[in-house]
Amino acid sequence: MSRSSRFITLEARPEPSALWVWAAPLLAVGLTLIAGGLLFAALGKDPVAALAGFFLKPLSSLYGLGELGVKAAPLALIAAGLAVGFRGGVWNIGAEGQLTMGAVVGGGVGLAFLESTGPLVLPAMMLCGALGGMAWAAIPALLRTRFNANEILTSLMLTYVAQLLLSWLVHGPWRSPSGFNFPETEMFGPAATLPVLIEGTRLHLGVVLALVVVGAIWVLLGRSFIGFQIKVMGLAPRAGAYAGFSQRRVIWMAMLLSGGAAGLAGLFEVAGPIGQLQPAISPGYGFTAIIVAFLGRLHPLGIVFAACFMALTYLGGETVQMDMGLPLAVTGVFQGMILFFLLAADVLIRYRIRLGRAASAKAL
């Protein structure tokens, strides 16, 4: 009758297991590797060679390591912002749209100052990129606090709106006349482009800045009063309300912070590796960052490690596409799998697995 089967019983632990909080992601990564090997074998590829090609080969060159940083930085930046909200029970799912608006607004500044060589162009772009993401996240925040509208659905709908807006701009008013009819803007000038840090790679200044921002979010979460309020509201909303914490303020803080981080990440993409605005500026960083946030346990340090791993799935997908002719979509399959395995492994944090019926189970 009950949920527990005859053979396996889940017995609640008196305390959540501190060990499994961090062991579960490792278990999830291990299970993903096994499932990935099975997937490759099913496709008729040697699983060991394919996994090595997927997870090791991209790291075997300086260029590959640089690419890891280039892809991990936006993931870590967005995920750190999202984690703030997830801790407080605010579900911002529209980071992809906020990233797009950051690229649009910040990139727009870059296009307005195409000829400029001033040192303030890049900082202005970054500021406007963050503000663009914030403004886009402010809409679901307003609709939630003022009209009670579910932020999951509104932030997601706005993602489609943002992408269509970008598409309109690069197909229409902002299209470069010298772009051979491709839907893209002019390339940003040198003053509007993030400098490459290491010769022979694409590792740019934005990667370092992203890490700095992640560190700042860590300090904010761990040391500030608002960080404490967010945590309390997520764990015990009633206790928080009793203490006089405002849910409204937590929602606004979480949405603005995550939107700003996503917007900045979008600006880093267009002012860094891409160098212009195009219809597609992100391979789904805003969605993958949701996985990164959970895989990193909503903790900035964990998020940086998780971002590196997820960045590797993008690189691995590209490698096996080129080397073995496997479709790029294998990346998405890996990303979905790891989140599934993590969510499954998380049961071990709060429950002990017992074989046979639990002795303590109430007779019902």
Place this chain on the structure above:
Amino acid sequence: MDVETLGAIGGAMSRAATPLALAAVGELVTEKAGVLNLGVEGMMLAGAVAAFAVTVATGNPLLGILAAMAAGMLLALLFGVLTLSLMANQVATGLALTIFGIGLSAFVGRDFVGTPLTALAPIHLPVLSDIPLIGPLIFGQDPLVYVTFVLVGGVSWFLMRSRAGLIVRAVGENHDAAHALGYDVIAIRYRAVLFGGAMGGLAGAYLSLVYTPMWVENMTAGRGWIALALVVFATWKPWRVLVGAYLFGGVTIVQLHIQGMGGAIPSQLLSMLPYLATIGVLVLISRDALRIRLNAPACIGKVFHPES
């Protein structure tokens, strides 16, 4: 505008509404049992690619539709194992399902991009479908449009009139009480989640077999999320899902017609309309917090563990 154009618009409207109504009515049953599955978009994509692949391989769209429902149910089963048996967070698991569905469908469908397929033909009842306006509207649609009406009616009857439906609602309203009365909360929720998956898959099949008879990566374009919004719009009442779906179908078609007339408004801005309309409607419905609280199943999204 003449009668024939009106009939064509009406037909196009129901084609746009049908996948939304199917996915939303499945999610409605899931939510009525107290489970929030945000993976509708992923289940729809899995259904769309399964329907397309099987129809191309067998030449039989009926088999394609069955495969789509099976694919949707398979993803729903995965969701059920994680959230019901392993008590994972429903929001996070639903998102995982969508991310996985997008990746998996693109992966499976890579060989089908650009493959042509003959759309599922509308049924033409002789004489009746020749009546102007109402003929093509009421008697000349493809079979799934009618199936959708029957399904919504059936779900409405089941939830509101049948004993089993009462139990489903009880499980969604208060799982502890339902458990104390001896009902198997988890088993009932599994069935509701699987029904939602089958409907999501069917909605996907409609997209790839009827609406645009082809396979394109991510071809649902957010319809799964609109379906989730529709459930809120309908305040968890099946017939209102149908009304909402036709409303949104209407917005989609009006938008496409303005694009077709080659107006001065850029197509991208017009394409935003369905999403903006969804936000607008969500705001209108949700601002009455009391109504949402009275209608939403009380246990929605909450983890159930019988021994705790």
